[in-house]
Amino acid sequence: MLGLALLSAPLPLLAQQIKVGSGTDLALPPGWKVIENHQDGTPSAASSCLDIKASALLLTARPDDPRRRVLLSVYRTAFQSPGPAPLDGERGIQAETEKLLCSMLNLGYSPTDVKTRTTNSSKGTRIVTIEITGKGAAGDERIFTEAAAGEAAIVRISLSRAKEDGTTAQDLSAILNSLTVGEKLVVANSAAFAPGTPGSPAPASQPVGAVPPTSAPTPAQSSAETAKIVSEYSDALLIVEGKESTGSGFVCTMGGKPYVISNAHVICFSPGFKLTNVKGGGLTVGAGGVAVGHDIVRMEAQNPPKSFEVLENIDTSIKIGDEVTVLGNVRGAMVVKPVDGKIQGIGPNLIEVDAPFEPGNSGSPIVHKATGKVIGIATYLLKREVKNNGDTVTTDVRRFGYRLDSVKTWEPINWQVLFNQGATVGKIESVSDDFIRLFDSKSSSRFEPSYYKSPGMQRVMQSFSGRVKAHNRLSAGEQKMILQQFLGDLRSVSRNDIPSFDMRTGYDYFRRVMEEQISFREQVYKDLSFQIEQRSSSWF
Numbered sequence: 001m002l003g004l005a006l007l008s009a010p011l012p013l014l015a016q017q018i019k020v021g022s023g024t025d026l027a028l029p030p031g032w033k034v035i036e037n038h039q040d041g042t043p044s045a046a047s048s049c050l051d052i053k054a055s056a057l058l059l060t061a062r063p064d065d066p067r068r069r070v071l072l073s074v075y076r077t078a079f080q081s082p083g084p085a086p087l088d089g090e091r092g093i094q095a096e097t098e099k100l101l102c103s104m105l106n107l108g109y110s111p112t113d114v115k116t117r118t119t120n121s122s123k124g125t126r127i128v129t130i131e132i133t134g135k136g137a138a139g140d141e142r143i144f145t146e147a148a149a150g151e152a153a154i155v156r157i158s159l160s161r162a163k164e165d166g167t168t169a170q171d172l173s174a175i176l177n178s179l180t181v182g183e184k185l186v187v188a189n190s191a192a193f194a195p196g197t198p199g200s201p202a203p204a205s206q207p208v209g210a211v212p213p214t215s216a217p218t219p220a221q222s223s224a225e226t227a228k229i230v231s232e233y234s235d236a237l238l239i240v241e242g243k244e245s246t247g248s249g250f251v252c253t254m255g256g257k258p259y260v261i262s263n264a265h266v267i268c269f270s271p272g273f274k275l276t277n278v279k280g281g282g283l284t285v286g287a288g289g290v291a292v293g294h295d296i297v298r299m300e301a302q303n304p305p306k307s308f309e310v311l312e313n314i315d316t317s318i319k320i321g322d323e324v325t326v327l328g329n330v331r332g333a334m335v336v337k338p339v340d341g342k343i344q345g346i347g348p349n350l351i352e353v354d355a356p357f358e359p360g361n362s363g364s365p366i367v368h369k370a371t372g373k374v375i376g377i378a379t380y381l382l383k384r385e386v387k388n389n390g391d392t393v394t395t396d397v398r399r400f401g402y403r404l405d406s407v408k409t410w411e412p413i414n415w416q417v418l419f420n421q422g423a424t425v426g427k428i429e430s431v432s433d434d435f436i437r438l439f440d441s442k443s444s445s446r447f448e449p450s451y452y453k454s455p456g457m458q459r460v461m462q463s464f465s466g467r468v469k470a471h472n473r474l475s476a477g478e479q480k481m482i483l484q485q486f487l488g489d490l491r492s493v494s495r496n497d498i499p500s501f502d503m504r505t506g507y508d509y510f511r512r513v514m515e516e517q518i519s520f521r522e523q524v525y526k527d528l529s530f531q532i533e534q535r536s537s538s539w540f
Contacts, residue, residue, distance in 0.1 A: 015178070020059040020074050023182025024155055028061055029171045032072075035060040058155075063168070070168050072175070073158040096146060097130050104144045104160075109134030112141070123180040125149050133163060145172065150181030225369045226325045226338045232372075235277050235305030237327055238262075240363060242270025248328030248363040249275060251283070251307040252374055254404070258304035260285050261404070262363035263379055264509040267297045269426055271419040277305070289410030290418070292508045294349060294402045295379050298410065308365055310404045311373035314351075318343060318368055318375060326357045326378045328364025351376040351401040366401040376401030411507055421510050424501050428517055430454050431497055435524045438490075456493040463489060483532050490528065494521045 015027035018034065028034070037059050059074040093116055101111055113133040120126055127149040135141050141163040149155050157176065161168040230237070238249040240262055247266035251258055260275060260283065267273060268290075275283040286300035301307070311317055326339045341355025353366060357378050364378040378401050434457040438446055445451045447465050449458040464486045468474070474482070498521075501514055 015174070018059065018061075020155075023180075024058070024150075025178075025180045026074070026175055027178035029174050031064050032061050032171070033064060035062060035071075063171075068161070068165060068168055070159060070161050070165070072172075075156055075158070076154055093128055093130070096128070096148065097132070100130055100132055100144055100146045104132060104134045104142075109136050109142060109144075119176075121149070121179045122177050125179050125181045127176055127179065129176070143169075147176055149176075149179055155179070155181045225323075226340060229325065229367055229369070229372055230327060230338060233306060233308055233327075235279065235281070236307050237278050237365075238283060239276045239278075240266050240270070241274045241276065242266075243272065245270065246360055248361055248378070250327070250363075250365045250374070251301050251304050252365065252404070253307045253309050254298065258301040258307045259298040260301050261296065261298050261365070261377060263377060263402075264290055264295045264297045265379075266363045268418055268422040268507075268509065271422070288413040288415075290413060290507050290509050291402075291407040292409040292411060294407055295509065296377055296402050296404070296407065297413070299413075308367070308374045311368055311371055311375050312405050314368075314375050314403065314405055315346065317371070318346070320344065320346070323369040324353055324355060324375070325367050325369060326353070326355045326361055326364050327367060328357070328361040328378060349403055349406050351403055353378075353399070353401060355399075357399060374404060376403050418507065421501070421506055425510050425513055425517075427454075428497050428501065428514070431456060431493065432517055432520060432524075435494065435521070435528075439524060439528060454493075456496065460486070460489040460493055487529055487532060491525060494525050 115131045129147045144160040147157040236251040240247040249262035284302040288299035339355045339357045345352030365374045366376040431454045434452045449461045
């Protein structure tokens with residue numbers, strides 16, 4: 001994992017030793033003052049467990065200098081859900097990273113860099129730290145930090161600072177280096193963790209990035225609720241099989257009619273797809289529609305089983321922290337498996353959840369456990385971007401759910417037209433994949449025509465290799481001329497196939513995909529041009 005050696009900074013002299021809970025201590029550097037200190041986590045003698053809520057604020061502090069715009073929050077979380085805790089390996093760290101990303105996006109910052117590391121404080125406390133650099137609309141850059149420490153990440157520290165604020169970076173290093181977490185989380189007696197336990201005060205406020213306290217059930221109750229939902233709606237859970245990929249779907253009642261629901265990106269590129277429920281039974285569909293502004297397809301269900309229901313008006317029906325389960329074809333293994341999590345964010349068209357679902361779950365229902373109704377459709381996407389003047393294409397994994405209650409318009413499906421447009425867009429995406437191969441490859445194979453899948457890129461590489469071989473020894477001028485011809489050929493390939501898709505008559509879903517493709521092509525070509533101009537010798 002990537003990391004920075006922040007914990008190596010020595011603790012400044014005259015630091016303030018602060019007790020922030022039962023068995024937890026840290027030291028604040030000089031020039032910091034405590035705003036709030038809630039020592040609410042005393043062990044319960046009756047249960048030998050911590051008598052706490054799911055999330056409780058322990059301490060807030062800030063520097064005396066208000067120009068630094070920094071607030072440090074220390075809080076405790078119990079992590080009762082079956083999902084991974086931050087210290088439980090890569091899955092847990094990934095889930096925590098996505099939560100922090102959601103928080104900073106809600107504050108209007110776009111991520112530009114992500115770093116994670118695992119270290120030990122000078123007191124021997126294990127700490128997982130996540131740092132995300134984000135750029136605001138005004139061009140300012142801040143670094144958002146979330147650190148989780150102790151058994152099952154029982155103590156967490158949250159802070160954001162200006163990117164250029166090195167003083168706060170050193171102060172945070174010293175604070176983490178001083179951290180001691182003596183509390184232990186005992187989960188055998190789950191009743192001790194039930195929210196509302198007598199003697200546990202409510203948190204005074206909620207720090208940035210924290211999930212508000214909820215009345216979540218214990219893991220055993222949570223598993224029982226999930227099992228009940230799967231049992232009750234097993235016939236309505238579908239596996240979508242295409243020629244080249246698999247995904248998920250489900251039967252759901254919308255406007256009083258039963259429909260098969262799945263992602264547009266699962267259905268539109270799969271002519272001849274087959275629908276199968278978990279018991280092996282098939283399902284036929286009739287007329288369909290593609291949602292405008294959403295990655296959703298619905299199709300009339302013929303002889304439907306018991307169907308899910310959509311939870312209407314979710315803006316007032318659900319809240320952050322509510323438990324959900326995602327039910328679908330995990331990793332394309334043709335087996336429906338529930339993936340539990342919580343709601344992390346609610347937007348006009350999207351729902352953010354922390355359930356770590358996999359690509360095969362695309363098209364799965366996101367079920368609100370408290371009501372047993374569907375609030376969204378799980379969507380797993382890969383978004384590719386090129387680092388400015390960099391050497392690689394970065395792939396960003398996006399997990400979220402499209403809301404079903406926010407669809408205003410459905411475009412009627414003409415299946416032949418839909419699949420023809422899907423085939424056209426698929427070929428265009430294939431050419432983009434070839435540009436990624438060229439961009440990322442550092443070996444001589446980048447010039448082999450057989451290394452590429454699209455005929456256009458194969459011809460460009462064949463032409464480039466022929467020009468190079470025609471000159472035994474290339475002068476600087478000849479190299480420049482050949483590279484300019486090469487760039488011109490790449491420019492043609494990057495543009496020639498775009499008009500094959502008619503943006504005027506295309507489905508809204510495909511038009512949005514094409515807009516991303518056009519932007520990506522321009523970005524890739526710009527950075528390839530920079531590479532060739534700056535390091536031309538490496539291309540021969």
